[in-house]
Amino acid sequence: MRMYDIIKNKRDNKELTKDEIEFFVKGYTDGTIPDYQASALTMAIFFNGMTEKETAILTLAMANSGDTVDLSQFENKTVDKHSTGGVGDKTTLIVAPIVASLGCIIAKMSGRGLGHTGGTVDKLESIDGFNTSLTNEDFFEQVKNIGIAVIGQTGNLTPADKKLYALRDVTATVDSIPLIASSIMSKKLAAGSHTIVLDVKCGSGAFMKTPEDAKSLAEEMVKIGKNNGRNMAAIITDMNTPLGKNIGNSLEVIEAIAVLSGNGPDDLKFVAKALATEIVALSKNINTKEASELVENAISDGSAFNKLKEWVVAQGGNGEWIKNPDNFPKAKFCEDIFAENDCYISSMNAEEIGISSVILGAGREKKDDTIDMTAGIILNKKTGDKIKKGDIIATLYTNNESSLKSAKEKFLKSLELSDIKPQEIPLIYEIVR
Ligand code: URA
Numbered sequence: 001m002r003m004y005d006i007i008k009n010k011r012d013n014k015e016l017t018k019d020e021i022e023f024f025v026k027g028y029t030d031g032t033i034p035d036y037q038a039s040a041l042t043m044a045i046f047f048n049g050m051t052e053k054e055t056a057i058l059t060l061a062m063a064n065s066g067d068t069v070d071l072s073q074f075e076n077k078t079v080d081k082h083s084t085g086g087v088g089d090k091t092t093l094i095v096a097p098i099v100a101s102l103g104c105i106i107a108k109m110s111g112r113g114l115g116h117t118g119g120t121v122d123k124l125e126s127i128d129g130f131n132t133s134l135t136n137e138d139f140f141e142q143v144k145n146i147g148i149a150v151i152g153q154t155g156n157l158t159p160a161d162k163k164l165y166a167l168r169d170v171t172a173t174v175d176s177i178p179l180i181a182s183s184i185m186s187k188k189l190a191a192g193s194h195t196i197v198l199d200v201k202c203g204s205g206a207f208m209k210t211p212e213d214a215k216s217l218a219e220e221m222v223k224i225g226k227n228n229g230r231n232m233a234a235i236i237t238d239m240n241t242p243l244g245k246n247i248g249n250s251l252e253v254i255e256a257i258a259v260l261s262g263n264g265p266d267d268l269k270f271v272a273k274a275l276a277t278e279i280v281a282l283s284k285n286i287n288t289k290e291a292s293e294l295v296e297n298a299i300s301d302g303s304a305f306n307k308l309k310e311w312v313v314a315q316g317g318n319g320e321w322i323k324n325p326d327n328f329p330k331a332k333f334c335e336d337i338f339a340e341n342d343c344y345i346s347s348m349n350a351e352e353i354g355i356s357s358v359i360l361g362a363g364r365e366k367k368d369d370t371i372d373m374t375a376g377i378i379l380n381k382k383t384g385d386k387i388k389k390g391d392i393i394a395t396l397y398t399n400n401e402s403s404l405k406s407a408k409e410k411f412l413k414s415l416e417l418s419d420i421k422p423q424e425i426p427l428i429y430e431i432v433r
Pocket of ligand 1: 165174180183207
């Protein structure tokens with residue numbers, strides 16, 4: 001078999017065979033297929049797509065390209081959630097302790113920030129002492145003891161995805177439905193949880209810009225999971241506007257703590273509760289109403305907050321920071337952005353806001369950059385809000401004073417202002433089960 005012919009077949013819009021797809025995944029993972037041939041194939045996939053059958057084969061080949069996690073000792077109680085990536089999306093920090101406090105088992109691997117989107121591992125590392133690289137033994141011990149552990153992706157899980165993702169990131173082939181579906185689902189299948197709830201983001205800050213594309217991606221991933229014996233659902237949520245008010249690592253942890261303390265912004269609470277409800281309903285095989293009541297109670301009686309504290313302390317984090325978020329260090333420099341006129345915010349481009357927070361130091365521009373955990377943005381006004389001249393729209397935070405100017409320019413470019421109140425955009429478009 002020759003890689004040349006596989007590329008040619010996909011270029012000519014032919015369906016690839018199981019042997020061809022497996023040949024490619026094996027060869028690219030072990031280095032016998034070079035980057036230039038892999039990028040030609042991913043570009044051909046970008047333009048011509050893949051059939052459902054091809055995507056399913058690609059997903060399984062990638063899931064089996066390295067180690068897989070065996071969670072069978074926890075029976076069918078293991079649950080996982082995955083977001084396709086957004087700005088201000090700290091829902092894992094809220095959902096994981098809620099569902100763990102209700103008896104679901106979270107043995108989870110999370111990612112770091114990517115491009116303009118944040119990552120759970122970086123956020124957790126903004127908590128003093130929090131260790132995201134537990135040994136296998138400590139990871140399983142912690143899950144057994146308290147029902148929750150979240151670590152960074154370990155060594156040899158889906159090496160095919162690791163290489164392909166890095167390639168796609170620099171060859172403009174990330175935003176392809178079959179490539180995203182196989183990338184996400186290969187990791188989820190390899191990570192072993194029985195119940196998987198996906199948060200498929202849709203809008204200016206997401207890879208999927210329209211509800212139609214988000215739905216196709218959601219349906220594809222749900223089908224792949226179900227065909228592999230997993231309990232699956234996907235919630236399509238809005239990412240035209242950042243979720244919540246805080247963007248940036250420690251700022252997002254502080255906001256997650258607020259939600260688990262019964263406070264926090266309404267949009268974030270709504271999406272986090274919907275995700276937790278879906279996980280609890282699927283995992284316990286109960287209806288949405290019952291699951292939603294359990295989730296509400298876990299927040300109001302403090303058990304979800306206590307689970308967060310227990311989890312943070314178990315992973316070496318400073319529980320005092322959770323009890324009193326004033327302990328989180330503050331950025332040295334901040335700048336308010338003021339409204340210049342009376343008007344409405346008719347839209348905020350979440351991707352531009354994400355990039356603005358990366359400029360401030362909250363994300364990486366290059367792979368090896370270190371993150372400023374205190375950097376980010378607090379939104380005081382959001383899409384649909386009426387603003388008056390002199391109101392603070394947002395505050396930028398950083399330890400690098402020289403980044404403020406360009407971050408502010410980027411932020412201002414993200415705003416569309418109007419005299420007319422914009423139409424409301426739903427927070428949740430649809431649930432695919
Ligand atoms: N997240 C992933 O893990 N993979 C993708 O391809 C896109 C988002």
